[in-house]
Amino acid sequence: MAVKKSMPGCAGYSRATRAAVLATLALAAGAAAQKSPETLLLKDYRPVPIHKIPVTEVPKAKYPAVDMHTHVYAKTPEEVAEWVKTMDAAGTEKTIVLTGATGERFDALQRIYAKFPDRFDLWCGIDRSRAGQPDFAETAVRELERCFRAGARGVGEISDKGSGIFRGADGARIHPDDPRLDPIWRKCGELNLPVNIHVADPIWAYGPMDETNDGLMNAFKWRLDDKPDIVKFEGMMEILERTVKRHPGTIFIACHLANLDFDLTRLGRLLDTYPNLYVDVSARFGELASTPRASAKFLIQYAGRVMYGTDQGRMERVYRRSFRILETLDEHFYYIDGFNYHWNLSGLGLPDPVLKQIYRDTALRLIARTPRP
Numbered sequence: 001m002a003v004k005k006s007m008p009g010c011a012g013y014s015r016a017t018r019a020a021v022l023a024t025l026a027l028a029a030g031a032a033a034q035k036s037p038e039t040l041l042l043k044d045y046r047p048v049p050i051h052k053i054p055v056t057e058v059p060k061a062k063y064p065a066v067d068m069h070t071h072v073y074a075k076t077p078e079e080v081a082e083w084v085k086t087m088d089a090a091g092t093e094k095t096i097v098l099t100g101a102t103g104e105r106f107d108a109l110q111r112i113y114a115k116f117p118d119r120f121d122l123w124c125g126i127d128r129s130r131a132g133q134p135d136f137a138e139t140a141v142r143e144l145e146r147c148f149r150a151g152a153r154g155v156g157e158i159s160d161k162g163s164g165i166f167r168g169a170d171g172a173r174i175h176p177d178d179p180r181l182d183p184i185w186r187k188c189g190e191l192n193l194p195v196n197i198h199v200a201d202p203i204w205a206y207g208p209m210d211e212t213n214d215g216l217m218n219a220f221k222w223r224l225d226d227k228p229d230i231v232k233f234e235g236m237m238e239i240l241e242r243t244v245k246r247h248p249g250t251i252f253i254a255c256h257l258a259n260l261d262f263d264l265t266r267l268g269r270l271l272d273t274y275p276n277l278y279v280d281v282s283a284r285f286g287e288l289a290s291t292p293r294a295s296a297k298f299l300i301q302y303a304g305r306v307m308y309g310t311d312q313g314r315m316e317r318v319y320r321r322s323f324r325i326l327e328t329l330d331e332h333f334y335y336i337d338g339f340n341y342h343w344n345l346s347g348l349g350l351p352d353p354v355l356k357q358i359y360r361d362t363a364l365r366l367i368a369r370t371p372r373p
């Protein structure tokens with residue numbers, strides 16, 4: 001109405017002309033409400049692909065999947081049952097829950113997940129209650145054996161982003177290669193308990209937080225560049241290598257592709273050198289899908305050492321996104337919300353035998369090594 005009033009003589013135009021003028025004015029008003037590229041923030045950028053190319057929905061994994069990397073996303077038996085429904089819809093046969101728990105907390109979780117013994121394996125943590133005390137390792141080994149008897153099928157997630165797994169009584173940080181942990185890693189080898197280990201973080205978290213940072217969206221959120229007293233990326237890679245090398249009888253799964261998704265040649269060299277080292281792809285789908293050809297080449301070559309994992313909650317969309325990235329040749333799509341990347345992504349289109357290995361065979365081979373007590 002306001003528009004009409006401000007248009008003297010408008011009544012003299014034909015109905016069609018009037019509609020056209022009104023539409024133009026509405027467009028102009030909309031444009032004014034839009035942000036100028038001069039003020040639009042990178043975090044608000046939500047590009048919509050324009051390409052007339054296939055968009056493939058993959059509701060279910062091509063082969064029954066073993067999800068090697070989740071956490072306690074269900075806290076009651078009812079939530080566990082809901083999760084199983086989502087797993088059924090997604091074609092996930094089995095889920096590894098990295099509880100990081102010991103003692104009564106671990107036992108309580110076993111009870112919560114007890115109704116579905118074939119669908120979930122719970123992995124325990126390391127008892128750190130005596131960290132820094134002379135009987136630390138002895139106590140931790142005893143609790144590890146107890147958790148194993150109570151049903152733990154592995155250990156994890158053991159996380160060190162540079163400030164240590166935990167601190168000793170003296171306040172000093174204990175990294176995975178600390179000799180004080182040797183008896184624990186050795187015991188994991190004896191019991192055939194694989195260890196899921198998270199070392200360092202994505203490389204851009206260490207870089208300058210400026211316009212040159214290729215992963216700025218996530219880098220800023222997870223930034224490490226402002227923590228001067230941590231062990232930096234290279235130091236953490238050395239710690240990982242020393243740990244894996246010193247315990248050849250223990251299986252280590254460096255999760256998130258050991259944060260070497262940006263240098264898969266280097267990751268391949270590590271896998272070539274240490275047969276007890278494995279990796280999972282959890283929470284690195286965006287990274288893999290930003291370099292689909294290099295990623296596919298790596299995964300085809302190392303499928304026997306790489307395992308599927310999610311690490312992003314138990315929502316159906318988490319599974320679907322991961323399947324689309326691994327299975328399809330879709331191009332130029334975005335998963336900004338939830339993944340928080342502003343890169344455009346492309347599917348890897350992995351061949352069937354490779355998908356089967358990564359989704360299940362490699363994991364099942366590993367799992368089968370751990371006998372039920």
Ligand SMILES: [Zn+2]
Nearest residue numbers: 069071157311
């Ligand atoms: Zn995790």
